[in-house]
Amino acid sequence: xxxxxLLRRISQLLPTALIVTFLVFMxxxxxxxxxxxxILGEDASAEQREILREKLGLDRPAAVQYVVWLGGMxxxxxxxxxxxxxxxxxxxxxxxxxxxxLTVLSMVLAVxxxxxxxxxxxxxxxxxxxxxxxxxxxxxxxxxxxxxxxxLIMLFAVKLGWLPSSxxxxxxxxxxxxxxxxxxxxxxxxxxxxxxxxxxTRAAMCETMEQDFIRTARAKGVxxxxxxxxxxxxxxLIPVTTVIGLQIGTLIGGAVxxxxxxxxxxxxxxxxNGIFWRDFPVVQGGIVVIVFFVLLxxxxxxxxxxxxxxxxxxx
Amino acid sequence: MTDAxxxxxxxxxxxxxxxxxxxxxxxxxxxxxxxxxxxxxxxxAPFIAPHDPTEIFWDHIQQPxxxxxxxxxxxLGRDILSRVIWGARVSLWVVICSIGIALLIGSxxxxxxxxxxxxxxDVIMRINDAILAFPMLILALGIIAVFxxxxxxxxxxxxxxxxxxxARVVRGQVLSVREHEFVExxxxxxxxxxxxxxxxILPYVSGNVIVYASLRASAALITESALAFLGLGVxxxxxTWGSMLATAMQYxxxxxxxxxxxxxxxxxxxxxxxxxxxxxxxxQATESDN
Numbered sequence: 293x294x295x296x297x298l299l300r301r302i303s304q305l306l307p308t309a310l311i312v313t314f315l316v317f318m319x320x321x322x323x324x325x326x327x328x329x330x331i332l333g334e335d336a337s338a339e340q341r342e343i344l345r346e347k348l349g350l351d352r353p354a355a356v357q358y359v360v361w362l363g364g365m366x367x368x369x370x371x372x373x374x375x376x377x378x379x380x381x382x383x384x385x386x387x388x389x390x391x392x393x394l395t396v397l398s399m400v401l402a403v404x405x406x407x408x409x410x411x412x413x414x415x416x417x418x419x420x421x422x423x424x425x426x427x428x429x430x431x432x433x434x435x436x437x438x439x440x441x442x443x444l445i446m447l448f449a450v451k452l453g454w455l456p457s458s459x460x461x462x463x464x465x466x467x468x469x470x471x472x473x474x475x476x477x478x479x480x481x482x483x484x485x486x487x488x489x490x491x492x493t494r495a496a497m498c499e500t501m502e503q504d505f506i507r508t509a510r511a512k513g514v515x516x517x518x519x520x521x522x523x524x525x526x527x528x529l530i531p532v533t534t535v536i537g538l539q540i541g542t543l544i545g546g547a548v549x550x551x552x553x554x555x556x557x558x559x560x561x562x563x564x565n566g567i568f569w570r571d572f573p574v575v576q577g578g579i580v581v582i583v584f585f586v587l588l589x590x591x592x593x594x595x596x597x598x599x600x601x602x603x604x605x606x607x
Numbered sequence: 608m609t610d611a612x613x614x615x616x617x618x619x620x621x622x623x624x625x626x627x628x629x630x631x632x633x634x635x636x637x638x639x640x641x642x643x644x645x646x647x648x649x650x651x652a653p654f655i656a657p658h659d660p661t662e663i664f665w666d667h668i669q670q671p672x673x674x675x676x677x678x679x680x681x682x683l684g685r686d687i688l689s690r691v692i693w694g695a696r697v698s699l700w701v702v703i704c705s706i707g708i709a710l711l712i713g714s715x716x717x718x719x720x721x722x723x724x725x726x727x728x729d730v731i732m733r734i735n736d737a738i739l740a741f742p743m744l745i746l747a748l749g750i751i752a753v754f755x756x757x758x759x760x761x762x763x764x765x766x767x768x769x770x771x772x773x774a775r776v777v778r779g780q781v782l783s784v785r786e787h788e789f790v791e792x793x794x795x796x797x798x799x800x801x802x803x804x805x806x807x808i809l810p811y812v813s814g815n816v817i818v819y820a821s822l823r824a825s826a827a828l829i830t831e832s833a834l835a836f837l838g839l840g841v842x843x844x845x846x847t848w849g850s851m852l853a854t855a856m857q858y859x860x861x862x863x864x865x866x867x868x869x870x871x872x873x874x875x876x877x878x879x880x881x882x883x884x885x886x887x888x889x890x891q892a893t894e895s896d897n
Contacts, residue, residue: 307733308733308736308737308740309737311733311734311736311737312737312740312741315737315738315741316749319749319752319753322753322754430877430880431873431877433880434825434873434876434877434880435869435873435876436829436832436833436869436872436873436876437833438832438833438836438849438852439852439865439869439872439873442852442855442856442865442869443865443869445859446859446862446865450859450860541740541741541742541743541745542742542743544742544745545742545743545744545745546744548744548745548748548837549744549833549836549837552836552837553856563745563748564748564837564839566752567748567751567752567756567839568838570752572752575748575749575752579741579745579748579749582742582745583740583741583742583745586740586741586742587740590740
């Protein structure tokens, strides 16, 4: 049952994934004029151009280039950086964990703040506290990540000196220092996400608490706390989880700018620097990894949803 | 006209009813007011800005807010208030152009996809899904990586990123009205597909499209600022909120350099969000009345 569902979902995903790779591949084809000029600049010699052309495989037909590129990625070969000559796969191996750590920490923070706040607001619907929380959430969603990060640096790093504004260290070298450097970036993304989670939780809770089984639970004397958490919240977790899963793309987009502010050497910074240096294999590798990560998370969310909720599985 | 009995029910178009609801809701009024101020600043920037946004005051380098420079001056001695006012121009221009382009192209794709159906629909929707799999900022970055960081390319990138959303909204709507009687009637009197789509279906879906556009506008504004912040938007010395913030990152002690441009983005996004939410509310309330 579940295996069949998994297979069906994956087979639906495959064409999308292929088109994604094709779109990313098209980046090099779409370069205006001669791609070697775009990459090397106007005053590169013919010899330099020829070397690059060969390196990129531009002397071959586009379809062959695409298949070779795709095959390479499937076997872990993402090409080499035009700037440093480093294999892109090695660069990715260093940078993916940083972005993933930032994403996971932000998500945890968003859930820890968002769900209790949502429940709190929903159980006091229409009260001043509810209005206050909703207002705070709406404001928090209007603050762009980069400004939120800057404000946090100004307050906690520059003025109070409590936390560093940069200075990333890998977790396995200095776990404490690593987490310290991750606090402000995670708050930057986490609070904005928390607002979304809160709104979703509140909406779902308001709907659930109106239902008959909640009344029944109350009528048979279940403690109010238990009604809210064991009966109410439990039924809200599915839609809330789905929304969190679907927001992963926004979250990673936020990670790109946040990494720039806090000088975290993650995927986002790699892509942005790659754009400045016109280092296409690096940009392409980074984008493919991010999009595949998003697709994977969406797939997992989708499956989790179907497994958790029998109504979906049966339909 | 004069002898119309007052008891007759007032016949208002749904559009008017929505607008009435919008302008009587606190959210809508607040949003519209903020947008009004922004548009006012953008259009009249040369007249209301106290100084030229690129003029350098050599003896007022990085001054905190004062009577002459209400928002202070930046690292080159330029008036921040004037730069914030001029910044509204670039941001609004990008939002209007990119959402406008996305609306036109996306709606057209959605109309065709929904009306023609079959293989065409399948292919278009698959490509749509693939584009939607890209985080918005990442796709915009990819497009700018190819065509280079300029204002026009930022507009195009934000437009492309938003096309699939519009296509999806319009397609869904077309699918639901395609079999309605009024469409059938149009077909029966011999109208071609183009006429049916443009004259009968388009007006029907336009309400949803406009509401969707207003909801996407704030995301477009944030993307524009993010691109400018990363140095991938407009070139200096043209003032934009995002690039002002990027500069401010090098001068932490000059708090006014980061507070005011950031506030401008925050208020603008809030205004767009309020407007979008209020429009959506008004539309849903009007529909449930009918």
